[in-house]
Amino acid sequence: MKKVEHIGIAVKNFSEANALYYKLLGVEPYKTEYVESEGVNTSFFRAGDTKIELLEATNPDSAIAKFIEKRGEGIHHIAFEVEDIVAEMERLKQDGFVLLNEQPKKGADNRLVCFVHPKSANGVLVELTQEIK
Ligand SMILES: CC[C@@H](C(=O)O)C(=O)SCCNC(=O)CCNC(=O)[C@H](O)C(C)(C)COP(=O)(O)OP(=O)(O)OC[C@H]1O[C@@H](n2cnc3c(N)ncnc32)[C@H](O)[C@@H]1OP(=O)(O)O
Numbered sequence: 839m840k841k842v843e844h845i846g847i848a849v850k851n852f853s854e855a856n857a858l859y860y861k862l863l864g865v866e867p868y869k870t871e872y873v874e875s876e877g878v879n880t881s882f883f884r885a886g887d888t889k890i891e892l893l894e895a896t897n898p899d900s901a902i903a904k905f906i907e908k909r910g911e912g913i914h915h916i917a918f919e920v921e922d923i924v925a926e927m928e929r930l931k932q933d934g935f936v937l938l939n940e941q942p943k944k945g946a947d948n949r950l951v952c953f954v955h956p957k958s959a960n961g962v963l964v965e966l967t968q969e970i971k
């Protein structure tokens with residue numbers, strides 16, 4: 839794991855949250871992206887060497903909609919940068935972590951991602967993320 843690549847934050851109102859994080863961080867989001875497979879709108883802010891990813895649900899079945907319904911807005915996941923996502927997935931599986939996808943899948947911002955179940959990571963949803971080169 840090279841670094842915390844981003845922190846995902848579940849928000850109810852995308853435009854209000856983007857305005858708030860603009861005020862908080864003093865920078866505009868460098869990118870917004872709709873990810874159909876996850877049912878989310880995302881925006882990305884640079885914060886030093888890492889990023890903040892705001893996530894708004896676009897349908898009631900999305901993981902973000904369910905999370906907000908159960909727990910309210912807030913930190914949803916921590917994403918760790920990896921160089922070889924397949925190797926890291928295999929390593930974590932061998933170590934008893936529960937992976938939420940068998941194969942890496944396409945995430946936002948030109949990346950492959952894989953999620954680790956929060957029940958196998960001290961209540962934290964962990965995302966592994968590798969840049970697509
Ligand atoms: C935009 C793409 C990508 C990127 O490029 O960065 C993203 O970040 S996408 C982000 C959204 N996508 C995902 O989160 C996909 C992975 N998540 C899942 O598969 C599911 O959300 C889940 C984690 C398996 C939970 O789904 P489910 O079991 O259907 O929901 P429950 O509400 O029943 O939850 C079970 C259990 O887990 C707790 N939970 C749920 N989400 C989280 C969370 N984010 N952090 C910590 N804990 C979480 C939930 O509270 C339940 O606990 P109990 O009530 O104690 O049983």
Ligand SMILES: [Co+2]
Nearest residue numbers: 846891917965
């Ligand atoms: Co993410």
